[in-house]
Amino acid sequence: MDPTDDLLNPIHCVSHNLQKTARVVAGVYAGELRSCGLSRGQFPILQQLEASAGGVAMSVLAQRLYMDRTTLTRNLSPLEKAGLVVRDSDPDDARVRRVMITEAGRSRLVEGRKAWRRAQAMTLERIGADSWKSLEDDLRRVRKALS
Amino acid sequence: MDPTDDLLNPIHCVSHNLQKTARVVAGVYAGELRSCGLSRGQFPILQQLEASAGGVAMSVLAQRLYMDRTTLTRNLSPLEKAGLVVRDSDPDDARVRRVMITEAGRSRLVEGRKAWRRAQAMTLERIGADSWKSLEDDLRRVRKALS
């Protein structure tokens, strides 16, 4: 008997299992990040931008975050209003908008990372660091396999 | 050196890693489920209700789905309008509303499961059934540890 058969029972739904686990975990991080005025969606964006010297095109940024491009557009506008990021047109290609983190964005990130680190430490303590190491690798493999 | 230190770099964010993986996977299931008129949020609700003979209280249902109670309320109302579920008051406790799946809900689930099974099979094929088995256990442990 194909061992896959049992996994075709909705109890084993890949999507729902990931979804509900993500929900539970998200609560921990949202609680900590609230203190620094960054949402759980905004923090990873700034984090990614800090690592992208010279700015990144919207599409590239969206891909790196595994995020819908139009969702990224919406998430970016409060960050832009708050002066934490800027969007310049690319001189080489007028279609492209390069997103860049500002100085204000960098200092907000310093605060954000403190809050984030509390959430991460709390989570790792509860689930176990070793457990997370292997889980993280598995998740990366899943994303690679599906995109 | 504490091996946890490295994991306190935002690249290893538990929340964001789960979130983005869930997003990627969700796309596969949403695509298939669309054909039967169920959303990726509605399918697990009906599925859980089918397994709960005699109906379930809202709070209990929310807990089983690891879902915010108020989110469940909103998700239930289109299902109720469509006649797929009913909400009766509990005769023993007027505060409690028992949610139950209807016959129409059951037959919609039959259709839904066909679509779901396609998505699940597709996903398992890409990520590997064995890989998912261990991942699923890990995810369950994470939920247990945090809630």
Place this chain on the structure above:
DNA sequence: CCCAATAAAGTGTAATTACACCTAATGGAG
């Protein structure tokens, strides 16, 4: 050179999510 195909990005809109708050019912201490 021209134009059709492609690519980058934004917008309309609708679904989803969840926090803060509200109401109603219950139940136990005094």
Place this chain on the structure above:
DNA sequence: CTCCATTAGGTGTAATTACACTTTATTGGG
């Protein structure tokens, strides 16, 4: 019995998400 802390559940509102569509720019074939 009375009161109030607790519990179940719904609503206002705002943030988040993403599909379908549009606009603007680039590019490559003829």
